[in-house]
Amino acid sequence: AQKVTQAQTEISVVEKEDVTLDCVYETRDTTYYLFWYKQPPSGELVFLIRRNSFDEQNEISGRYSWNFQKSTSSFNFTITASQVVDSAVYFCALSEADNQGGKLIFGQGTELSVKP
Amino acid sequence: NAGVTQTPKFQVLKTGQSMTLQCAQDMNHNSMYWYRQDPGMGLRLIYYSASEGTTDKGEVPNGYNVSRLNKREFSLRLESAAPSQTSVYFCASSEHRASSGNTIYFGEGSWLTVV
Numbered sequence: 001a002q003k004v005t006q007a008q009t010e011i012s013v014v015e016k017e018d019v020t021l022d023c024v025y026e027t028r029d030t031t032y033y034l035f036w037y038k039q040p041p042s043g044e045l046v047f048l049i050r051r052n053s054f055d056e057q058n059e060i061s062g063r064y065s066w067n068f069q070k071s072t073s074s075f076n077f078t079i080t081a082s083q084v085v086d087s088a089v090y091f092c093a094l095s096e097a098d099n100q101g102g103k104l105i106f107g108q109g110t111e112l113s114v115k116p
Numbered sequence: 117n118a119g120v121t122q123t124p125k126f127q128v129l130k131t132g133q134s135m136t137l138q139c140a141q142d143m144n145h146n147s148m149y150w151y152r153q154d155p156g157m158g159l160r161l162i163y164y165s166a167s168e169g170t171t172d173k174g175e176v177p178n179g180y181n182v183s184r185l186n187k188r189e190f191s192l193r194l195e196s197a198a199p200s201q202t203s204v205y206f207c208a209s210s211e212h213r214a215s216s217g218n219t220i221y222f223g224e225g226s227w228l229t230v231v
Contacts, residue, residue, distance in 0.1 A: 004158075033217045045159075045206060045222035052217055091158065095217070103174060104149075104220055106158035 002027045004094050006107035013082055014115050021077040021110045023092030029053075031097035034068065034075045035104070039089040048090075051075060082114045118142050120223035122207040128229045129197040137192040137226050139207030148190035149174075149208040149220065150182060159206065165190055166213055197230040204228070 003026040013019045025034065036048040049059060051068050059066045063080045079086055092107045122139045129135055141148065150162040151174075161174030165184040179201060181193045190209075194201055205226045210218040 035219070037222075042224075043204070043227075044224040045208075047219055047221060050217070050219050097216070103161050103164070104151075104159075106160075108156060108158045 002029075002094060002096055002105050004092050004105050004107035006090075006092055006110045008110045009108070010111045010113070012113045012115065015084060016081050017114075018078060018080050019082050019112065019114075021079075021090050021092075021112065023075045023077065023107060025073050025075065025092070025094045027073075027094060027096055029096040033095045033097075035093040035095070036066065036075075036077050037091045037093065039091065039109070041088070045091070048077075079112075082112075084114050084116055087112060087114045120207055120209055120221055122205075122223040122226050124226060125224065126227045128231060129194070130231055131197060131199060133197050134193065134195050135197065135228075136194075137205055137207070137228075138189070139191060139223060140189045141207075141209040141221075142188065143209060143211070143221065144187070145209035145211050145221075146187070147210045147213050147218070148184065149210075150180070150190070150192045151206045151208060151222075152176065152203040153206060153225070154203050162192065162205075194228075197228075199230045202228060202230045 005024045032053045034051045038046045065078045067076045089109045089111045091109045094105045120141045146167045149164045151159040163182040165171045168187045207223040208220045210220045212218045
């Protein structure tokens with residue numbers, strides 16, 4: 001069965017701290033895709049990154065970095081030197097190649113609060 | 117730079133009333149989706165349209181109908197609203213099916229309350 005688990009419901013940090021958001025997924029497919037989305041207080045969903053199952057290279061984009069490890073079925077997201085503007089709910093999501101419907105399976109989200 | 121536009125942004129309905137949520141995308145995407153977001157449940161797929169002329173049920177289709185009016189527009193209709201349909205609704209689109217690894221882009225959400 002496919003599933004995405006974000007065990008951290010809420011995280012609170014002080015500005016400039018580093019923070020890692022955990023994402024663990026379950027799938028039987030060998031080809032799949034992983035995503036992170038950000039939902040700021042205004043409510044929209046903003047796409048951050050997509051990773052396919054054949055590409056385990058870590059990715060860095062500015063203060064954001066992602067660590068994809070197939071051996072542990074994890075796709076963790078780290079924010080370095082956090083800022084107040086990073087305060088949001090972050091969702092990890094999974095799409096499977098065998099799912100012809102194209103359903104995106106979401107975790108329950110992690111609410112990050114960055115305090116000044 | 118519109119992307120995915122959905123209307124209305126806020127709506128209050130009485131139980132039993134009907135309404136249609138409108139969605140349009142300007143990215144020439146083939147696939148479109150309707151999701152709902154409930155506290156502690158993440159987002160769940162209601163209906164999707166893999167391409168113009170086709171629609172299929174997602175995880176939670178009961179109580180909803182959809183119409184893919186053309187390539188740009190995908191509407192969601194609540195025929196007889198129920199309090200359980202109080203939620204935030206997101207329209208989304210992708211160039212092709214998400215199962216092909218395509219990124220899904222979301223609209224800004226529609227807050228619906230059924231009293």
